[in-house]
Amino acid sequence: xxxxxxxxxxxxxxxxxxxxxxxxxxxxxxxxxxxxxxxxxxxxxxxxxxxxxxxxxxxxxxxxxxxxxxxxxxxxxxxxxxxxxxxxxxxxxxxxxxxxxxxxxxxxxxxxxxxxxxxxxxxxxxxxxxxxxxxxxxxxxxxxxxxxxxxxxxxxxxxxxxxxxxxxxxxxxxxxxxxxxxxxxxxxxxxxxxxxxxxxxxxxxxxxxxxxx
Amino acid sequence: xxxxxxxxxxxxxxxxxxxxxxxxxxxxxxxxxxxxxxxxxxxxxxxxxxxxxxxxxxxxxxxxxxxxxxxxxxxxxxxxxxxxxxxxxxxxxxxxxxxxxxxxxxxxxxxxxxxxxxxxxxxxxxxxxxxxxxxxxxxxxxxxxxxxxxxxxxxxxxxxxxxxxxxxxxxxxxxxxxxxxxxxxxxxxxxxxxxxxxxxxxxxxxxxxxxxx
DNA sequence: CCCTTTCTTCACCACCTGATGAAGAACACG
DNA sequence: CGTGTTCTTCATCAGGTGGTGAAGAAAGGG
Numbered sequence: 316x317x318x319x320x321x322x323x324x325x326x327x328x329x330x331x332x333x334x335x336x337x338x339x340x341x342x343x344x345x346x347x348x349x350x351x352x353x354x355x356x357x358x359x360x361x362x363x364x365x366x367x368x369x370x371x372x373x374x375x376x377x378x379x380x381x382x383x384x385x386x387x388x389x390x391x392x393x394x395x396x397x398x399x400x401x402x403x404x405x406x407x408x409x410x411x412x413x414x415x416x417x418x419x420x421x422x423x424x425x426x427x428x429x430x431x432x433x434x435x436x437x438x439x440x441x442x443x444x445x446x447x448x449x450x451x452x453x454x455x456x457x458x459x460x461x462x463x464x465x466x467x468x469x470x471x472x473x474x475x476x477x478x479x480x481x482x483x484x485x486x487x488x489x490x491x492x493x494x495x496x497x498x499x500x501x502x503x504x505x506x507x508x509x510x511x512x513x514x515x516x517x518x519x520x521x522x523x524x525x526x527x528x
Numbered sequence: 529x530x531x532x533x534x535x536x537x538x539x540x541x542x543x544x545x546x547x548x549x550x551x552x553x554x555x556x557x558x559x560x561x562x563x564x565x566x567x568x569x570x571x572x573x574x575x576x577x578x579x580x581x582x583x584x585x586x587x588x589x590x591x592x593x594x595x596x597x598x599x600x601x602x603x604x605x606x607x608x609x610x611x612x613x614x615x616x617x618x619x620x621x622x623x624x625x626x627x628x629x630x631x632x633x634x635x636x637x638x639x640x641x642x643x644x645x646x647x648x649x650x651x652x653x654x655x656x657x658x659x660x661x662x663x664x665x666x667x668x669x670x671x672x673x674x675x676x677x678x679x680x681x682x683x684x685x686x687x688x689x690x691x692x693x694x695x696x697x698x699x700x701x702x703x704x705x706x707x708x709x710x711x712x713x714x715x716x717x718x719x720x721x722x723x724x725x726x727x728x729x730x731x732x733x734x735x736x737x738x739x740x741x
Numbered sequence: 742c743c744c745t746t747t748c749t750t751c752a753c754c755a756c757c758t759g760a761t762g763a764a765g766a767a768c769a770c771g
Numbered sequence: 772c773g774t775g776t777t778c779t780t781c782a783t784c785a786g787g788t789g790g791t792g793a794a795g796a797a798a799g800g801g
Contacts, residue, residue: 334778334779349648350647350648352565352566352648353565353648355757355758355759356758356759356760357757357758357759365779366779366780366781367759367760368760368761368762368779368780368781369778369779369780371759371760371761372778372779373778376759376760377758377759377760430647431647431648432647433697433698434563434643434644434645434646434647434648434697435562435563435565435566435644435647435648440698443698444698444699444700447700448700465702466702466714469694469700469701469702469703469714470714470715470718472690472694472700472703473687473690473691473694473703473715474686474687474690475690476689476690476693476694476698476700477685477686477687477688477689477690477691477693478686478690480689480690480693481682481685481686481689484646484647484653485646485653485656485657485689486653486657487657487660487661487682487685487689488682489678489679489682490682490685490686501679501682501683502683502686505683505718505721505722508718508721509718547748547749568787568788568789569788569789569790570787570788570789578749579749579750579751580789580790581749581750581751581790581791581792582748582749582750584789584790584791585748585749586748588790589789589790590788590789590790
């Protein structure tokens, strides 16, 4: 429909986009800080210097706003792409470094927002799980190709989740105030071990699947 | 003071304790499932078959109820004690096995309750961090005695947090539906490596101690 | 019996929540 | 100018929130 954006149709289209983006920015900030449920539309509107009704005018519902705030399109992908660009040899370091650098840059990142909201909001949990599965687990598993790829990718997920929660959600020391390089020194070998280390022993039962490679 | 508890003073002290414990049980269940903020006093009261006012009669405020529900006295300690009972050789397996077995037994455990509530509730975050520091980090560090003990203990914390969040909060597959033995096979070596493996390389800057701040 | 203590319930409060509808202001076009 | 579109504000809604106060029902003791 109205794709122009600069001029053409009547109305006051300038301040509109401005307010909309300001709401979006504030929403990302507050959602990322307190999670979905603990952040009220009124709080966002007030912090953005805007009437609460405007939020609903632009985004319809609170969930619509959250969806727009959490929508990642062209934002995270480039960072993630660089992880899978290189080979398997140093992928552990690339995963940890990319994760921490991107999350350090801005705490209002969708990943943190979703991680904060997931325990409270079922939709956030589904979104986050879907994102992790599609963007990390599946790609890692495809990259490995081994029969135990899913298991190894899941172990990496645990590393990523643990690191994210410890550093950005719960801010546990000394993880919270460690430097990027220190975190890489700590966790890159672990992540690397998850992916390319010796296969986990399959002593018990048959669920473990035979460890080829 | 009225310390007796069995009989002596007038009044209907029997059903009182019964209702109080029923409220407490239901509160643990709901808090553990939805977190602090997303659980209303009325929901707890209704689920417990009790008038909402009774909750305030017994516990004063919602936070008082949460504090009572989350209060761990003699409940978690015995399980944790067994972790530190043995030597360092197989402590990785003991940590993972004890954690998963105890959390599998009942999802309404204080650890899960706090982990669910921490992102939303500042007090829960403080409580959980304090618990982890006192009961895990400090004891692990003391057990190791090495200069990099704090760093190693922190790495174990990340493993514990990641495993807890992946299995009980976000229920990521295949972690969520893996057996205890499978999880031990996966993560016990990692945890063991955190504690007794070769020290993290300190290629950059100083020894890692004086990095932050 | 009465009386005290404990438990239980009901009615109610002020406040905040997400959301709606209509009226009004800013703007660009004809 | 007027007109139509977009943006902004206001008043308001129903419903849920944590929390309170008083009155009533059991249970005991004297």
